[in-house]
Amino acid sequence: MFETEIIVIGAGAAGLMCAAAAGQRGRRVVVVDHVGQAGSKILISGGGRCNFTNLGVAPDRYLSANPHFVKSALKQFSQTDFIDMVRRHRIAFHERRWGKLFCDGSARAILDMLLDECAVGRVDIRLGHRVTGLSKSDRFRLDTDRGSFVAPRLVLATGGLSIPKMGATGFALDAARRFGLAVTETRPGLVPLRFGGDELAWLRALSGISLEAEISLGKRRFREALLFTHRGLSGPAILQISNYWRSGQAISVNLLPDDDAIAVLAERKASRPKAELKTILSELLPARLAHGLVDSHLPNPTMANLSKGQLAQAAALLNGWTLVPTGSEGYGIAEVTLGGIDTDELSSKTLEAKKVPGLHVVGEAVDVTGWLGGYNFQWAWSSGWCAGQAV
Numbered sequence: 001m002f003e004t005e006i007i008v009i010g011a012g013a014a015g016l017m018c019a020a021a022a023g024q025r026g027r028r029v030v031v032v033d034h035v036g037q038a039g040s041k042i043l044i045s046g047g048g049r050c051n052f053t054n055l056g057v058a059p060d061r062y063l064s065a066n067p068h069f070v071k072s073a074l075k076q077f078s079q080t081d082f083i084d085m086v087r088r089h090r091i092a093f094h095e096r097r098w099g100k101l102f103c104d105g106s107a108r109a110i111l112d113m114l115l116d117e118c119a120v121g122r123v124d125i126r127l128g129h130r131v132t133g134l135s136k137s138d139r140f141r142l143d144t145d146r147g148s149f150v151a152p153r154l155v156l157a158t159g160g161l162s163i164p165k166m167g168a169t170g171f172a173l174d175a176a177r178r179f180g181l182a183v184t185e186t187r188p189g190l191v192p193l194r195f196g197g198d199e200l201a202w203l204r205a206l207s208g209i210s211l212e213a214e215i216s217l218g219k220r221r222f223r224e225a226l227l228f229t230h231r232g233l234s235g236p237a238i239l240q241i242s243n244y245w246r247s248g249q250a251i252s253v254n255l256l257p258d259d260d261a262i263a264v265l266a267e268r269k270a271s272r273p274k275a276e277l278k279t280i281l282s283e284l285l286p287a288r289l290a291h292g293l294v295d296s297h298l299p300n301p302t303m304a305n306l307s308k309g310q311l312a313q314a315a316a317l318l319n320g321w322t323l324v325p326t327g328s329e330g331y332g333i334a335e336v337t338l339g340g341i342d343t344d345e346l347s348s349k350t351l352e353a354k355k356v357p358g359l360h361v362v363g364e365a366v367d368v369t370g371w372l373g374g375y376n377f378q379w380a381w382s383s384g385w386c387a388g389q390a391v
């Protein structure tokens with residue numbers, strides 16, 4: 001039996017940050033993870049360069065049943081605090097569009113930084129430990145296939161359900177339920193959308209095409225790259241809208257977000273009367289997409305013969321093409337999990353469960369999900385750091 005002050009389950013982004021913060025306050029911390037590699041999602045994140053935070057981090061970039069919940073943690077440990085840490089460790093980084101910060105080199109630098117911070121706090125990291133039991137009497141007891149641990153404080157940091165192949169499990173959600181905490185409905189987030197029937201048949205023919213587009217759903221609008229795949233639509237614009245999409249809803253794709261398509265087509269009708277619609281659209285969009293759109297949705301007269309109705313139809317497709325996804329690609333490739341442990345159960349300052357003193361939950365396991373762009377790691381850093389100060 002190994003006695004300690006704090007057990008953190010999950011050596012991911014939030015767990016390592018929490019452990020480092022607590023260890024550096026002089027607390028004795030053990031981190032237990034069932035896989036043999038700490039921070040495996042950090043290593044593959046951001047295409048291997050880790051989009052570790054965003055300059056525009058703000059509460060409205062997060063989805064949660066309680067949109068105010070994130071405020072305290074994001075304020076206590078902000079993107080600036082994380083950037084300061086990255087600078088202290090002399091990790092070179094750069095800004096990309098929409099305030100996204102990425103390492104210049106490998107994402108491993110971020111993991112190494114967290115492991116260094118843990119080492120400063122003398123954190124004991126135990127990898128490859130399969131959890132076999134968790135209980136609470138006067139203290140928490142964690143049983144694993146390689147021994148048992150007891151402590152007065154326990155941090156659930158096992159993340160969400162996304163990418164089981166990398167070690168994701170529903171452990172935190174199940175444990176929370178067993179401790180009597182409510183869990184909100186979960187679903188895959190930041191995930192490609194699938195289509196069926198005739199729509200899929202012709203989308204598939206466009207597989208590989210990428211362009212900038214604006215995707216909208218209700219009031220939400222994201223302008224980023226759109227990618228056609230053999231199963232439907234992907235790319236950052238689709239991943240962003242997927243967080244808001246619910247089964248049965250239509251999404252709208254603006255393929256010419258800078259232009260009023262009616263005005264553009266009317267101008268071409270006057271200036272290029274002999275050109276076919278397909279030719280004109282090929283000048284505005286990737287040629288394969290233009291051909292695909294005309295073949296599946298539009299007639300192909302010369303611009304001179306394009307009727308008012310046909311022009312309006314083509315323009316509507318360019319500025320507001322409506323599509324109804326049949327589903328998402330699921331947890332297998334979703335970057336995050338929407339929903340999770342109900343924020344009503346937790347203190348927003350310390351991430352401690354109101355009903356179970358000594359139990360904290362951090363990171364993706366909580367019902368907090370960020371947009372694409374470094375927001376999810378920032379939540380992991382902020383929530384982890386706050387719990388690390390409180391435990």
Ligand code: FAD
Binds near residue numbers: 037044045052157365
């Ligand atoms: P995780 O980092 O998932 O850590 C959970 C840990 O718990 C893991 O080490 C896991 O092995 C362990 N664990 C799980 N179950 C058990 C169990 N039963 N017993 C013991 N241990 C267990 N976000 C960004 O902000 N920027 C990005 O660039 C970015 N890129 C991403 C790319 C991909 C491909 C994916 C999948 C996600 C990406 N994300 C990104 C999201 C980000 O990785 C997560 O939001 C973040 O890792 C959540 O941190 P966490 O500590 O809560 O969970």
